[in-house]
Amino acid sequence: MPSMVSWRLRGGAQRVRYRYVHQPNWGKIPVKAPPFAYVRATSLDQVFDLKAQHGDDARILAGGQSLMAMLNLRLDAPELLIDINGLDALKGIDEDGDAVVIGGLTRHVELERSALVATHLPLIAEAMPNIAHPAIRNRGTIGGSIALADPAAELPACVVALDAEIKLVSGAGERTVKAREFFHGLYDTARNDDELVAAVRVPKSPVSRRYFFSEITPRRGDFASAGLAATVEIDGDTMSDLTLVFFGLAGRPILAARTGDAASGAALTGDIDQIIGQVHAVLDEELETQADLHSSAKMKSHLARVLTKRALTQFAAGRS
Amino acid sequence: MDETTVISCTVNGEAVEEIVPARLNLVDFLREKLDLTGSHVGCEHGVCGACTVRLDGVIVRGCLTLAAQVNGATIETIEGVTATGEVADLQEAFLARNAAQCGFCTPGMVMSAAELLTVNPDAGRAEIRDFLSGNYCRCTGYQAIIDAVETTLAGRKNGGSTT
Amino acid sequence: MTAPDNNEGGLSVLDRPNSYIGRTVPRPNAKRLIAGRGTFVDDIKLPRMLHLAFLRSPYAHAKIEGIDSDEAKSMPGVIGVFTGKDLIDHCTSWQGVLTHLAGLKSAPQSALAVEKASWQGEAVVAVVATSRALAEDAIEHIIVDFKDLPVVLDMETALDPATPVIHPELGDNLTWTREVVGGDVEAAFSNATHIVEETFRFSRHTGVTLEPRGLVADFDPVERKMTVYHSGQAPHMMQAIFAKHVDLPEADVRVICKDIGGSFGIKVHTYGDEMATVAIAKILGRPVKFIADRVESFTADIxxxxxxxxxxxxxxxxxxxxxxxxxxxxxxxxxxxxxxxxxxxxxxxxxxxxxxxxxxxxxxxxxxxxxxxxxxxxxxxxxxxxxxxxxxxxxxxxxxxxxxxxxxxxxxxxxxxxxxxxxxxxxxxxxxxxxxxxxxxxxxxxxxxxxxxxxxxxxxxxxxxxxxxxxxxxxxxxxxLFYGTGGARISAQDGATLRLEPQGTVTVSIGVTEQGQGTEAIIAQIAATAVGVAIENVRVKTGDTDNSPYGGGTWGSRGAGIGGEATLQAGKVLRQNILHVAGAVLQTGPDTLDILDGAVVDKQGGAERITLADLGAQVHFRTGELPNDLQPEFVATQHYRVKxxxxxxxxxxxxxxxxxxxxxxxxxxxxxxxxxxxxxxxxxxxxxxxxxxxxxxxxxxxxxxxxxxxxxxxxxxxxxxxxxxxxxxxxxxxxxxxxxxxxxxxxxxxxxxxxxxxxxxxxxxxxxxxxxxxxxxxxxxxxxxxxxxxxxxxxxx
The missing domain is CATH 3.30.365.10 (Aldehyde oxidase/xanthine dehydrogenase, molybdopterin binding domain)
Structure with a gap:
């Protein structure tokens, strides 16, 4: 995928590996899900009650594009699945003043085809076709993607780049966490186990802003070996507020703030290679990458430089 | 809690009501409970596309959806779209171009291609390859499949469609 | 195409009028596959059928010191749990050696690992239950006491004295070695103007057939007959192997390969999990299905x-x-x-x-x-x-x-x-x-x-x-010379039987199998050409040891070369047989007749004399009209091997x-x-x-x-x-x-x-x-x- 299947398949494979090494029962890795109970939730309150009752033994089933693969491999064995797909309160893409609010159950395909997203969130519009394959995009949801926080997923990187807010709800009420504070580490987020990603509030992108989205994958739709969601403000020939968010490089989306700051104020009229060189120098210091099965950490660092160069080159070409 | 659930849905135009284990996925449900064995199981981790079926009008991975989730939904499988003739032109093109060899991926490939025919009727070869990039075929090398879809798209543009 | 045909007066049989050789015709079985109406082995459901799942070794190399499956045996739906020791008396071990590969050595291998597991993914315990999911549930409750052994992974150090020996009884980790020498290499290099050198490395691959390996083994304990529906390429070879190792006469083992979802050489070998399935079906006297899942395919396919x-x-x-x-x-x-x-x-x-x-x-x-x-x-x-x-x-x-x-x-x-x-x-x-x-x-x-x-x-x-x-x-x-010479019961020969049916159609039974290449299509083309009928009137039957001539199956690019030639020769014999009868019926010399598009015609001029449907009806139903000294033989079998x-x-x-x-x-x-x-x-x-x-x-x-x-x-x-x-x-x-x-x-x-x-x-x-x-x-x-x-x-x- 990246994304939906990704964390199971990637995360799944990692867990399989963990079990290979540390547990003598890897050989039991099966293909049919373990037994569990299932509830088709009809209200958020019902979800909260069930979560209160079952705690960590209950899983929320949204798009299921990761959870199902994980269950089939029995990498997880919940007692209860709470299916939230019937909760209309979590659906829809709406304008709210200077922001676009995307319900947690909004499917990837809806974002991909949304006129609102195309108009106001061009970065997300550009990112969507990169997510896995059509059948996965028909089913996977933004809430699921953000809650799972696959390190190679596109949407977490986009919401960080766009400085979105993530609305979490639980029986205790609701709270909002800035996307930039949400992703803590490998599958580790600010979300508590009893909370749902109810919505994502993304500031409308100013017309003056420029965007870059690109990822490098072994094959179309695979987990990204490296990806970059970037935005910049260009005033005349001068860049400001360069935002670079990398994904697929380590445990979570990485906002390379120092690199962005270093490049802000640079004039794009001069030698672009020189600017790229300066940016690369800061980036090398700032980024820490981790190997995956197909790319070493060194390769990932290199690809981050390549993506940065491509972003700056595109920005320079598109100024005025 | 109960580990079975009752579902009512429409499968290939027929009303179905079944008691299913909660853990049963959609493709196993179709194959084992309804004997609709045209949808195949290739990986059960959502990568190969052999289990592709239509759920409420759009393609999904049958192994990444629970049968319990399709209560009230409309399901179409290769058997259904064959019977209605909706993809007769596509299937004819597959046959003429030998776009199926062992045939194991073919139902999923046809279901995916059928969606492309409706969502992107102007697709070129690269877009066809892209759209089908989530369906694995070990036999053909894909070119014949791309050709067959391209032929079908052209045929529909020229008014050859029966849909 | 210049191959001579003695019967055609200089004209090649391939150049006969209405020849299908060299023509693109659709595969007769493809339509069914494209409509989702194939029958792959996992589509087969038999009454009282059970499902098998395996506990596989999590270790690359580990001694099996104990297996506790008591809890698993009492789980819902579980019919039986079998360890390697349990199956020893029901499935004999095998060794992958051939006598013409001098020095090749291998340790005996059993259906399930007995004393130790030697790769990650080797089957260790088999659980039979009323569904695959229940079998997997039970596996979670089996405790295997594995003790890790040192692993040998790097082929470059496998023969070093310091490297442990995987099978001590073999003495070392050497499987086989051979050197081929032609001419005088040293002299050639010493006379060279340029010498180039390079090292190449090739990774491990596997076939990833989209349909995983699988089988349904169905043993009838009354008649003591085993029927195996197998996703395989070589039904007769598997018939011999199943028969030998579960101790049944070959004649009482029937292997049926229906639609095969890709093979590529993956499905022409003896897998422990498949042997265990057959052995367990024999023990239980009930049909048992095993379908490898994807992770099993990766770890247990060749x-x-x-x-x-x-x-x-x-x-x-x-x-x-x-x-x-x-x-x-x-x-x-x-x-x-x-x-x-x-x-x-x-x-x-x-x-x-x-x-x-x-x-x-x-x-x-x-x-x-x-x-x-x-x-x-x-x-x-x-x-x-x-x-x-x-x-x-x-x-x-x-x-x-x-x-x-x-x-x-x-x-x-x-x-x-x-x-x-x-x-x-x-x-x-x-x-x-x-x-x-x-x-x-x-x-x-x-x-x-x-x-x-x-x-x-x-x-x-x-x-x-x-x-x-x-x-x-x-x-x-x-x-x-490839396998049979070395002692393997693998046929290099294949046979084709062609039958003229009463309605004038031709049925071909043949040992080579179809896995999507189009074997059935080309066999039909050859049969249609050799006999002289329209391809629509040819039916090809493959993949059933009860109903096809003995043969090797399809591997090694042999379907067309061997199966095709057997079909051609059988078709020629059938045509002569038909013309012989037609000559008697029409009171003319068979040499003056030919068969074209489903009818006997005059060789000169091509005038239609009698359709094969009429001839078929006469031969099958109005035999009394035939001369007493004429016994029609509308079935012809020919075999072929490369010599x-x-x-x-x-x-x-x-x-x-x-x-x-x-x-x-x-x-x-x-x-x-x-x-x-x-x-x-x-x-x-x-x-x-x-x-x-x-x-x-x-x-x-x-x-x-x-x-x-x-x-x-x-x-x-x-x-x-x-x-x-x-x-x-x-x-x-x-x-x-x-x-x-x-x-x-x-x-x-x-x-x-x-x-x-x-x-x-x-x-x-x-x-x-x-x-x-x-x-x-x-x-x-x-x-x-x-x-x-x-x-x-x-x-x-």
Missing amino acids: HSRDHKVTARMAVDAEGKILGYELDDLTGVGPYSMYPRTSAIEANQVISLSGGQYDFENYRAKATVVYQNKAMMCQYRAVGHPIATAVSEGMADLAAAATGLDPLEFRRRNLVADDAYPKTSAAGAPMDDLSHHACLDKMVTMMDYDAVRADRTAARAQGKIRGIGFASFIEVGSPSP GQPFVLTNGIQASYLDIDPETGGVTLLKHWVVEDCGTVINPQLVDEQIRGGVVQGIGGVLFEECLYDEDGNFISATMADYLVPMAAEMPDIEIAHVETPTSTSELGAKGAGEAGTGGAPAAIMNAVNDALAPHKARVTTHPITPERVLRALGVI
Whole structure:
């Protein structure tokens, strides 16, 4: 995928590996899900009650594009699945003043085809076709993607780049966490186990802003070996507020703030290679990458430089 | 809690009501409970596309959806779209171009291609390859499949469609 | 098509009026598959059928000190739990050795691991339950007391004295070794103007058939008959193996292969999990189904390749090859696979390398070792991707050393088209090949000059772009010398039985099987042509040991070459039989008659005399009208095997044109061309699609696929997200042309076509990559050629 299947398949494979090494029962890795109970939730309150009752033994089933693969491999064995797909309160893409609010159950395909997203969130519009394959995009949801926080997923990187807010709800009420504070580490987020990603509030992108989205994958739709969601403000020939968010490089989306700051104020009229060189120098210091099965950490660092160069080159070409 | 659930849905135009284990996925449900064995199981981790079926009008991975989730939904499988003739032109093109060899991926490939025919009727070869990039075929090398879809798209543009 | 036919007065049987040979006709079974109406083994449901799941070893090498399955036995739906010890008396062990592969040794192997597990994924305990899910539930409650043993993973150190021996009774980890010597290599090298050297590495691959392996074994304890519905390529071979090891007469074992969801050599071996399924079905007297899941497929299907080859080539000042030598090392897992053995791939490498070239001095050594990884055996194009990549990689190095264009180097060295029959430097008999004709056709088809000009222009714009070629030979239609001679019950012969039915249709029963190649279509074409009926009136039955003549099945590119020839000969006999009867009925000499489009006609003038339907009705229902001394025989069976040589070679050339992204190291395939000589082309479309599919399988190997193991022997790329098979978006369009040099070993003249694509593509692409990288002084000779390997070669990372 990246994304939906990704964390199971990637995360799944990692867990399989963990079990290979540390547990003598890897050989039991099966293909049919373990037994569990299932509830088709009809209200958020019902979800909260069930979560209160079952705690960590209950899983929320949204798009299921990761959870199902994980269950089939029995990498997880919940007692209860709470299916939230019937909760209309979590659906829809709406304008709210200077922001676009995307319900947690909004499917990837809806974002991909949304006129609102195309108009106001061009970065997300550009990112969507990169997510896995059509059948996965028909089913996977933004809430699921953000809650799972696959390190190679596109949407977490986009919401960080766009400085979105993530609305979490639980029986205790609701709270909002800035996307930039949400992703803590490998599958580790600010979300508590009893909370749902109810919505994502993304500031409308100013017309003056420029965007870059690109990822490098072994094959179309695979987990990204490296990806970059970037935005910049260009005033005349001068860049400001360069935002670079990398994904697929380590445990979570990485906002390379120092690199962005270093490049802000640079004039794009001069030698672009020189600017790229300066940016690369800061980036090398700032980024820490981790190997995956197909790319070493060194390769990932290199690809981050390549993506940065491509972003700056595109920005320079598109100024005025 | 109960580990079975009752579902009512429409499968290939027929009303179905079944008691299913909660853990049963959609493709196993179709194959084992309804004997609709045209949808195949290739990986059960959502990568190969052999289990592709239509759920409420759009393609999904049958192994990444629970049968319990399709209560009230409309399901179409290769058997259904064959019977209605909706993809007769596509299937004819597959046959003429030998776009199926062992045939194991073919139902999923046809279901995916059928969606492309409706969502992107102007697709070129690269877009066809892209759209089908989530369906694995070990036999053909894909070119014949791309050709067959391209032929079908052209045929529909020229008014050859029966849909 | 010049093969003579004595019965046709100089006209080849292939050129008969209304011949289907050389025509594209749709496959009769494809319509059903496209409608989702195939019957794959997992689609089969039998009354009282049980499901089997396996607990597999999590360790690459571990002693089994105890198994506690008490709790599992009492789980819901569980019918039985079987350990290796439980099955010992029900399924005898086997050894993957063949007597003609001198020195090959392997330890006895059982259906389930008994004392120890020797690779991660080896089946240890079998659980039978009323559903697969319940069997898996029970497995979670089995406790196996594994004690890890030191693992042997690296083939390069497998033979070191310090390395543990996997099977102490064998004495060491050496599976087999063989050296082939032709001429005087030392002298050749000492006279050389240029000597080039290189080391090539090939990763482990596996077949990833989209339909996993599987079977339903159904034992009738009253009649003591076993029926096995098997996803396999060789029903008669499996009949013999099942019968032998579960102790039943072969005649009481029926193997049925319905639709097969891809095989590629994966489904022609003896797997412990399948043997256990059959044994357990016999114990329980109930049908038992086992379908491998995807992780099981990765860890328990055979793997292939995984070679390291060091090669040297000596050439003179004009670029003529003087001598060639190579050392091949391969690791094959912990056992030699039964019954074909795991020595064949290495044997192919040393027997075939350089066989496309005309030179006399050759030395090649194969060393095959054991290791604690999944077992290896024959997979599509056995050994050819290695032999061709090494030889063609060396050819390009030698061309560069001599300052020759790669095609000019090949022109100077490829065996001349009129030089056959010939024996290669490695001792392989070769006949009916056409390297130069193929090369000439390639130059025209691809417009080599234009592509070169395009490369020059692209490079001027900073692109890293390359062209690569691979001339190749490919083994097909193996003779009895391949396996049968060494003691394996694997038939190299196949039979075809043709029947004229009362309505004038022809039914063919044949031993070669269909796995999607179009076997049934070409057999129908040949039968229709040989008898003289419309193809719509031919039915082909395959894949059932009760109902087809004994044969080897479909592997080794033998369907058309062997099954096709048997069909042709049987068709000719049936036609004569029919004409004999028609002559009596029509009171004319059979010699004056022929059969055309389902009717007996006058040979001269073609006037219709009697339709086959009328004749059929007369023969079957109004027999009293026939003369008493005439006994119609409307069934004819003929068998065929390749005689006098070990196989029938094919040849061809592939070309690749590609770009490398200098920043990401990614390879973009722009175009791929193939010129292939598979002899008589029976169905051009089916041949082309075999080649295309084969090329893409080769592309998978050279650019993407890799079974990755960690330092503990854990198979870490065992999902479809991690083992990268080729998908649609990255694959190029492939252009194909043919040279037709019929094999003189048969009347049909068809050779194999199923494996050449896979055998040649890796070499062409590797050479294109290295052509692209040459201006940057970089080379990659490790497959798969990943972006990271490219960037490391370029010194970028």
